[in-house]
Amino acid sequence: MSKIFSKDEVASHKTKDDLWVIVDDDAYDLTKFQEEHPGGQKILQRVAGKDASKQFWKYHNESILKKYRAQLLVGSLDSKKKEAAPPTPPATPPPAEKKTEAKEKVKPQAESGAVAPVPGKDVEEVKESMDPYGAMIPYADPSWYQSYHSPYFNETHVALRAEVREWVDNEIEPYVTEWDEAKKVPDKIYKQMGERGYLAGLMGLHKYPTNYTDHRVKSVKPEDWDLFHEMLLTDEISRAGSGGLVWNLIGGFGIGCPPLVKFGKKPLVDRILPGILNGDKRICLAITEPDAGSDVANLTCEAKLTEDGKHYIVNGEKKWITNGVWCDYFTTAVRTGGEGMNGVSALLIEREHGGVSTRKMDCQGVWASGTTYVTFEDVKVPVENLLSKENQGFKVIMTNFNHERIGIIIQCIRFSRVCYEESVKYAHKRRTFGKKLIDHPVIRLKLAHMARQIEASYNWMENLIYQCNVMQETEAMLKLGGAIAGLKAQATVTFEFCAREASQIFGGLSYSRGGQGAKVERLYRDVRAYAIPGGSEEIMLDLSIRQALRVHKALGMKL
Numbered sequence: 001m002s003k004i005f006s007k008d009e010v011a012s013h014k015t016k017d018d019l020w021v022i023v024d025d026d027a028y029d030l031t032k033f034q035e036e037h038p039g040g041q042k043i044l045q046r047v048a049g050k051d052a053s054k055q056f057w058k059y060h061n062e063s064i065l066k067k068y069r070a071q072l073l074v075g076s077l078d079s080k081k082k083e084a085a086p087p088t089p090p091a092t093p094p095p096a097e098k099k100t101e102a103k104e105k106v107k108p109q110a111e112s113g114a115v116a117p118v119p120g121k122d123v124e125e126v127k128e129s130m131d132p133y134g135a136m137i138p139y140a141d142p143s144w145y146q147s148y149h150s151p152y153f154n155e156t157h158v159a160l161r162a163e164v165r166e167w168v169d170n171e172i173e174p175y176v177t178e179w180d181e182a183k184k185v186p187d188k189i190y191k192q193m194g195e196r197g198y199l200a201g202l203m204g205l206h207k208y209p210t211n212y213t214d215h216r217v218k219s220v221k222p223e224d225w226d227l228f229h230e231m232l233l234t235d236e237i238s239r240a241g242s243g244g245l246v247w248n249l250i251g252g253f254g255i256g257c258p259p260l261v262k263f264g265k266k267p268l269v270d271r272i273l274p275g276i277l278n279g280d281k282r283i284c285l286a287i288t289e290p291d292a293g294s295d296v297a298n299l300t301c302e303a304k305l306t307e308d309g310k311h312y313i314v315n316g317e318k319k320w321i322t323n324g325v326w327c328d329y330f331t332t333a334v335r336t337g338g339e340g341m342n343g344v345s346a347l348l349i350e351r352e353h354g355g356v357s358t359r360k361m362d363c364q365g366v367w368a369s370g371t372t373y374v375t376f377e378d379v380k381v382p383v384e385n386l387l388s389k390e391n392q393g394f395k396v397i398m399t400n401f402n403h404e405r406i407g408i409i410i411q412c413i414r415f416s417r418v419c420y421e422e423s424v425k426y427a428h429k430r431r432t433f434g435k436k437l438i439d440h441p442v443i444r445l446k447l448a449h450m451a452r453q454i455e456a457s458y459n460w461m462e463n464l465i466y467q468c469n470v471m472q473e474t475e476a477m478l479k480l481g482g483a484i485a486g487l488k489a490q491a492t493v494t495f496e497f498c499a500r501e502a503s504q505i506f507g508g509l510s511y512s513r514g515g516q517g518a519k520v521e522r523l524y525r526d527v528r529a530y531a532i533p534g535g536s537e538e539i540m541l542d543l544s545i546r547q548a549l550r551v552h553k554a555l556g557m558k559l
Contacts, residue, residue: 003075007051010077014049016041022051023065025080028072057429061516067174130158139451140421142458152228152462159219160229164236167196173240177518183360183367185248193249194279201230202250203258204403206473212269213277227469231410231461238414241422241519243526244368246411251369252284252323255404256331259285259396260348263387268348272329283329285404286318286349286374287397293532294539296333296397297341301376303334305383312336312347312386314355314379320533324372325360327351332376337391346393348385355379365526399477401535405488406465408534412491413458415523415530419495419502420450422519426506437505446501453494460487482547489540492531499524 010027013020019031021044034041039059047055130153133145144150145161172189179185193199197217200209208222216222220229238246257276260283261269275281292299301316314334324330330349337343349356355377363371388396424447427437437443464483468476502520503510509517510524531537549557 002073004078005075006078011049016045016048019044019048020074021047021049021056022077023053023056025077026073027075027077028068029074030072033068033072057516059515061518063174063177063518066169133158133161135421137421137424139454140417140424143455150462152466156220156224157228157232160217160232161236163217163219164198164233165239167192168236168240172237172245176240176242176245177514177522180242180244180367180522181513183244184370185245185368190249190282191279194277198233199250199253199257199279200277201225201233202254203261204230204406204468205258205261206469209261209273209277212273215278227465231406231465234407234410235414238411239418241415241418242368242522243411243415243529244366244522247322247366247369247529250407252282252321252327254407255322255400256283256285256327256329258403259331259346259387259400260329262399263346263396264348265384265386268384272348276329281328282323282326283331284321284323284327284372285400286321286324286330286332288320288533289317290319294535297344297394298339299333299335299344301332301334303336303345303347303381305336310383312381312383314347314349314376314381316376318374318376320361320363321358321372321374322366322533323370324374325358325370327358330356330374331387333393333397336393341394343391344393344397345390346387346396347381348387349376349379349381350385353379353381364528365522366529367525369529399473402468402477402481402484405484405534405540406461406468408530409457409461409484409487409491412495412530413454413461415526416450416454416457416491416495416498418519419498419523420447420454422517423447423450423502423505426509426516443505446505450498450501453497457487457491457494460490479551482544482551485535485540485547486544488534489537489544492527492537495523495530496527499527 005027007022010020010022013029016034017031019034020027020029022028030037030044034044037044043055129147129149130144132147134141136146138146144153171192194213195215197213197215200213200215201217203209204227206227208217208225210216210222217225217229234246234250237249240246253276257273261273264272272281272283276283287296287299289299289301301314301318303312303314305312312334314332316334318324318330318332321330328351330351332347332349334345334347335343336345356379357375357377358372361371361373387393424438427443427447430437432440464480464487467480471479499520503517503524506517506520509515510520511517513521535543
């Protein structure tokens with residue numbers, strides 16, 4: 001139990017040999033911390049025994065408190081307000097006859113083999129609202145976190161949310177800034193992704209792959225896992241406010257592993273996949289080249305079959321490859337035939353084949369992602385490592401794009417929320433011209449524009465993930481490719497808008513690295529890494545209409 005102190009008691013600890021300070025009504029013993037303090041000892045000694053909240057928040061953000069709280073906190077002031085438990089929303093069940101009617105409407109669907117609103121879930125169950133969760137700042141979390149009703153989520157999603165948030169809050173968020181500066185996330189964090197069963201749940205599969213790993217997600221049974229669990233996992237990790245972190249943990253894996261699982265020959269998958277899902281080995285996707293980005297059909301990395309027909313000899317270069325510098329396996333697009341898309345194949349290249357060299361690239365954002373330049377020089381790859389069939393790799397690549405883009409969408413919308421949430425918190429602290437920022441109409445207008453774009457994008461995303469959840473993969477690829485491309489553009493534009501508006505609200509604090517504006521500054525750097533990869537905004541918008549027209553023409557569009 002936390003000890004309780006009066007201000008006078010804290011004030012008695014005011015020497016360099018016995019130095020306490022107060023931050024937000026909590027007392028911290030900084031006596032031994034003085035030598036570690038990056039600002040020097042004198043600045044701490046000037047506030048010894050005093051309330052240093054104002055000075056602290058001028059230079060730091062809440063991740064610093066999370067990082068040092070356990071070792072430095074000694075107690076709280078007797079004047080500190082106890083946090084009130086969130087109010088339980090009043091129960092508003094529909095009339096009994098309406099419940100009966102709802103059940104009757106669903107029953108014929110089930111009998112005819114049609115899909116129920118959420119697979120395996122009772123109609124009454126999905127109509128229940130969940131208990132309030134999080135800081136309850138409006139629009140800082142999805143509405144179902146704040147006791148609004150949703151047809152998509154149940155108690156398994158609630159349990160996963162709590163599990164992942166606790167892990168991120170304790171093991172990740174306090175250290176994100178130093179990892180970003182080091183341009184590397186510790187290997188143990190990636191290993192935990194495997195041990196917690198998270199990697200196995202991040203491949204866009206309708207069935208959790210229990211036969212390839214013994215690790216399980218603690219809060220969700222494998223048979224209950226769905227694409228909303230995958231969305232939640234990515235979303236909660238993204239709350240840390242670092243594209244580099246998210247790409248380090250799920251970037252290369254999330255786009256490099258699904259083609260192996262879906263198109264690899266069984267012996268290859270059986271040999272390689274367990275080590276990947278356990279977090280012992282790493283895999284990435286190698287498509288983009290110095291002269292072939294969104295124009296995948298024009299790639300030039302070449303794979304020639306040996307005379308005995310047992311190996312491909314691969315020569316070429318790949319650029320901007322996420323995680324490549326750390327990877328053991330490269331899901332690689334190569335040219336095995338003539339020009340255009342019909343001459344492209346997909347190969348699983350292993351680093352141990354030899355002839356694979358990687359060097360880390362310095363880029364504007366996502367510093368911890370390990371963006372890599374890859375060179376293949378006479379790499380000898382067994383034909384058994386061919387994914388799908390020769391010269392049919394373009395289909396492999398196209399099938400993978402929906403999953404990649406949905407991952408980008410999830411991250412962009414949560415990053416937008418982070419920018420918004422940080423802005424709301426700061427606007428309630430910072431005072432200008434005699435009042436808080438939040439009391440200035442122009443600031444509220446900025447927040448309102450951020451919120452409306454976030455909510456519009458998020459609700460479109462929920463609908464598309466639901467469609468992916470209930471459609472067969474081929475149907476989803478054909479019907480949803482255009483909409484997903486459109487939302488990818490929408491989400492990146494929303495992210496860029498929110499990052500800019502948050503930067504305006506924070507002013508100079510979002511221009512310097514670290515401190516209160518650390519998340520905003522970092523995310524502003526990451527914006528271009530989302531607007532360009534996975535298909536640039538311009539190409540996505542054009543594709544969204546072309547694909548939609550093509551699909552609806554087949555469905556009987558009348559003009």
